[in-house]
Amino acid sequence: MHTMWSGDSTTTPDELADAVVASGIDVLCITDHSTITGAVRLAAELPCRVVIGQEQRTPEGEIIGLFLSERIPPGCRSAKEAARMVRDQGGLVYVPHPFDPMRHRLGLSSLEALASEGLVDAIEARNGKTSLESLNDEAAAAAVRLGIAAGAGSDAHVPDAIGAAYVEMPAFEGPLEFLAGLRSGRVIGHHFDSARPWRARIVPSVRPSGEE
Numbered sequence: 001m002h003t004m005w006s007g008d009s010t011t012t013p014d015e016l017a018d019a020v021v022a023s024g025i026d027v028l029c030i031t032d033h034s035t036i037t038g039a040v041r042l043a044a045e046l047p048c049r050v051v052i053g054q055e056q057r058t059p060e061g062e063i064i065g066l067f068l069s070e071r072i073p074p075g076c077r078s079a080k081e082a083a084r085m086v087r088d089q090g091g092l093v094y095v096p097h098p099f100d101p102m103r104h105r106l107g108l109s110s111l112e113a114l115a116s117e118g119l120v121d122a123i124e125a126r127n128g129k130t131s132l133e134s135l136n137d138e139a140a141a142a143a144v145r146l147g148i149a150a151g152a153g154s155d156a157h158v159p160d161a162i163g164a165a166y167v168e169m170p171a172f173e174g175p176l177e178f179l180a181g182l183r184s185g186r187v188i189g190h191h192f193d194s195a196r197p198w199r200a201r202i203v204p205s206v207r208p209s210g211e212e
Helices: 013-023 037-042 079-088 108-116 133-146 174-184
Strands: 027-030 049-057 062-066 092-095 122-127 149-153 165-168 186-189
Touching (some): 027 037, 062 079, 079 108, 133 149, 149 174
Parallel strands (some): 027 049, 122 149
Antiparallel strands (some): 062 092
16 A cells, blocks of 8 residues: 555555554555655554555566565666565565556566566555456466466555455465465455545655655
């Protein structure tokens, strides 16, 4: 999910805390665009466990790093470079919405190339913002065909969307147990992308020094 630290969301910490309680989510992967600042802060504030992540745009498409300790810097020349940066810090490489033409997706050829080098840990088999069920089915089939764990994400940009898609899985300690849990878990969810009525909002500045 995304928070006010992400350029396309205004969800505040208070709104997020309320949504976590309402949804019953035990573990939340916060994957703001191009930053881990919000996830690091919220890991100490939310009433659930937080996996620190980042969604990063590359020339081939977007990838997500999970279990990050450092930000993936901007300007990645390829998905492979970004994936290696995730792996170098002990993180997991998660490919979101790989077949949704409305997003900056990785796509089949890039996905297969990255997977052939062992640089994909999980494929998003269900995305809460992907409206066509056939596209989620295609992603799930790709995960099976490539022998890669299947994940799910609400891709929430508003509080009400949190929990639209998730994985029921065992408790875990660290990325390796998380990945094993995904493999034995159950993907659940539905499409959630209701209209966002315009409203004036004043959100505190979240731009940290040193980040563009």
